[in-house]
Amino acid sequence: MATAAPPTPHPTSPSAGGEADPNSTNLWPPGSSYDAWYGVAHGCTRKLGMKICGFLQKNNDLEERSGIVSSFKERAAKNLLSSCDNSGGDARFRRTEIDFSNLYARDLLPAKNGEEPTMQFLMEVVEILTSYIKKTFDRTTKVLDFHHPHQLLEGMEGFNLELPDQPDSLEQILVDCRDTLKYGVRTGHPRFFNQLSTGLDIVGLAGEWLTSTSNTNMFTYEIAPVFVLMEQLTLKKMREIVGWPNGEGDGIFSPGGAISNMYSVMVARYKVFPEVKTKGMGAAPRLVLFTSELSHYSIKKASATLGFGTENLILLKTDERGRVIPAYLEAKIIEAKQKGYVPMYVNATAGTTVYGAFDPINDIADICEKYKIWLHVDAAWGGGLLMSKKHRYKLNGVERGGGLLMSKKHRYKLNGVERANSVTWNPHKMMGVLLQCSAVLIREEGLLQGCNSMSAGYLFQPDKPYDVMYDTGDKAIQCGRHVDIFKFWLMWKAKGTVGFEHQIDKCLDLSAYLYEKIKNREGFEMVFNGEPEHTNVCFWYIPPSLRHLPDGEERRERLHKVAPKIKAMMMEAGTTMVGYQPQGDKVNFFRMVISNPAAGRSDIDFLVEEIERLGQDL
Numbered sequence: 001m002a003t004a005a006p007p008t009p010h011p012t013s014p015s016a017g018g019e020a021d022p023n024s025t026n027l028w029p030p031g032s033s034y035d036a037w038y039g040v041a042h043g044c045t046r047k048l049g050m051k052i053c054g055f056l057q058k059n060n061d062l063e064e065r066s067g068i069v070s071s072f073k074e075r076a077a078k079n080l081l082s083s084c085d086n087s088g089g090d091a092r093f094r095r096t097e098i099d100f101s102n103l104y105a106r107d108l109l110p111a112k113n114g115e116e117p118t119m120q121f122l123m124e125v126v127e128i129l130t131s132y133i134k135k136t137f138d139r140t141t142k143v144l145d146f147h148h149p150h151q152l153l154e155g156m157e158g159f160n161l162e163l164p165d166q167p168d169s170l171e172q173i174l175v176d177c178r179d180t181l182k183y184g185v186r187t188g189h190p191r192f193f194n195q196l197s198t199g200l201d202i203v204g205l206a207g208e209w210l211t212s213t214s215n216t217n218m219f220t221y222e223i224a225p226v227f228v229l230m231e232q233l234t235l236k237k238m239r240e241i242v243g244w245p246n247g248e249g250d251g252i253f254s255p256g257g258a259i260s261n262m263y264s265v266m267v268a269r270y271k272v273f274p275e276v277k278t279k280g281m282g283a284a285p286r287l288v289l290f291t292s293e294l295s296h297y298s299i300k301k302a303s304a305t306l307g308f309g310t311e312n313l314i315l316l317k318t319d320e321r322g323r324v325i326p327a328y329l330e331a332k333i334i335e336a337k338q339k340g341y342v343p344m345y346v347n348a349t350a351g352t353t354v355y356g357a358f359d360p361i362n363d364i365a366d367i368c369e370k371y372k373i374w375l376h377v378d379a380a381w382g383g384g385l386l387m388s389k390k391h392r393y394k395l396n397g398v399e400r401g402g403g404l405l406m407s408k409k410h411r412y413k414l415n416g417v418e419r420a421n422s423v424t425w426n427p428h429k430m431m432g433v434l435l436q437c438s439a440v441l442i443r444e445e446g447l448l449q450g451c452n453s454m455s456a457g458y459l460f461q462p463d464k465p466y467d468v469m470y471d472t473g474d475k476a477i478q479c480g481r482h483v484d485i486f487k488f489w490l491m492w493k494a495k496g497t498v499g500f501e502h503q504i505d506k507c508l509d510l511s512a513y514l515y516e517k518i519k520n521r522e523g524f525e526m527v528f529n530g531e532p533e534h535t536n537v538c539f540w541y542i543p544p545s546l547r548h549l550p551d552g553e554e555r556r557e558r559l560h561k562v563a564p565k566i567k568a569m570m571m572e573a574g575t576t577m578v579g580y581q582p583q584g585d586k587v588n589f590f591r592m593v594i595s596n597p598a599a600g601r602s603d604i605d606f607l608v609e610e611i612e613r614l615g616q617d618l
């Protein structure tokens with residue numbers, strides 16, 4: 001049996017959050033007892049405070065209570081206890097004591113005299129959010145406080161998911177906000193390694209708040225003038241970075257990499273068989289598409305959704321590192337043509353989801369040019385590396401910075417991406433932009449509009465008082481479109497291109513550190529040999545009980561169960577999160593991915609030791 005997890009501070013405990021927030025209404029009492037603190041908190045926010053106190057009483061251990069008290073003492077000493085009567089400054093932004101138990105949404109703006117309750121309510125929300133943010137970056141806070149679906153559905157103390165007929169008070173709404181975060185997963189935590197999208201960029205967050213405050217729609221310049229221009233400029237910059245001359249071409253931000261990939265298939269089809277738009281697939285011959293067996297499943301989904309059928313998506317074999325074998329692609333194209341099919345589209349993945357492999361784009365581009373097939377590069381995950389001089393190109397093993405030294409034929413990560421007809425690039429993965437933010441870039445201008453436009457007269461009137469070329473909404477398959485650009489644009493402004501470059505280089509350095517740490521470590525076995533190309537590090541943990549078992553079915557069966565068991569214990573302990581999966585004939589293995597700029601070497605050390613701690617008795 002595994003040893004028990006060490007006690008971890010509760011995510012909502014002040015002791016877990018490090019220094020107390022001077023603006024918090026969660027005042028620590030002027031005495032040293034927890035009960036006194038309870039009273040003060042109750043006084044400050046009335047029933048809300050009471051609920052929080054009740055919650056703390058129920059959930060905090062003694063150590064945490066003494067943490068609360070000492071935190072209070074520290075603050076009192078620093079004379080920072082001013083949140084309930086914070087005088088000075090603009091009165092509109094001063095938090096006052098308000099009883100939210102008697103206030104309802106109808107009391108907020110636009111209600112008459114609604115300004116004050118609105119400001120106070122929002123300040124409470126900001127307090128909840130900032131407290132969450134601080135704890136997210138605190139390594140003594142859990143990554144998650146796991147509950148089974150039935151537990152959450154049954155309702156937790158003061159938190160019920162059922163929708164009421166009558167309005168809940170604003171006090172309850174605040175508790176709901178706090179609890180929603182409490183029972184969620186801190187994806188910005190430095191020890192969250194579970195997904196490709198991680199991190200909590202503060203400027204990005206500010207951008208997201210602003211975006212929601214503006215609550216507008218990307219379909220027309222008429223109602224989103226600034227955002228539309230930001231999108232156009234950012235897409236151009238991304239195309240320049242891909243390497244298309246003067247950043248020419250087209251593109252759009254979509255709800256994710258899967259949809260961006262779908263756009264690429266639609267546009268590729270429109271390029272060769274535009275009549276499909278009006279007449280349907282019956283107007284086209286039997287079209288086939290090609291992608292690697294390790295590519296993202298969204299290519300398969302696009303084949304199904306767009307009426308090609310998954311059987312017309314030909315899966316390509318990969319080498320030992322998970323990269324497409326170009327000769328195999330060519331053989332499959334020839335075979336399809338001999339059968340009378342029309343090869344239409346090839347997807348090359350730059351950074352596969354599990355292995356982080358980069359298909360050899362230049363070799364694939366040669367074949368696509370030879371057979372006149374649309375080449376798409378799915379760089380949803382690997383696109384971030386385009387920001388890094390070190391990781392984007394390489395010439396004969398020499399890292400280089402500009403375009404001058406690039407060998408067209410050299411196989412290295414994103415070499416050749418500029419030869420693609422379309423590229424998917426998700427800033428919401430490696431670049432740490434908050435979800436969602438994905439772009440599809442198209443080299444030829446006009447195709448997106450031609451493929452998707454329906455010219456709805458009520459929205460896209462041609463006789464508007466500005467250049468209607470900026471009404472970009474008809475390029476989309478959606479009508480209304482969320483503003484995904486602003487947070488990205490704001491982050492880019494705040495970091496500069498060099499900031500993204502450093503961020504990405506740091507994540508790749510960390511994955512190299514992990515690889516070096518475990519490649520020869522007892523109990524760890526790499527899924528493939530050699531340094532990882534991306535931040536994906538795939539490995540098995542072999543518990544001592546399996547180490548001397550000979551290779552064979554029994555070992556495989558037992559090893560298959562190890563990663564899920566360790567993961568389950570990890571989630572229960574809430575200390576860290578990392579993904580696992582089987583792949584082909586390989587039994588369950590861990591896939592470590594690093595895209596969170598908050599992660600450091602100590603977090604990598606922690607993960608490795610935590611796996612050993614949890615797995616040693618399996």
Ligand SMILES: Cc1ncc(COP(=O)(O)O)c(C=O)c1O
Pocket residue numbers: 196255256257258259261295296298349351352353378379380381426438
């Ligand atoms: C290579 C690749 N392409 C596409 C996607 C889909 O992206 P999204 O989750 O943004 O739809 C993923 C997601 O992990 C991916 O790894």
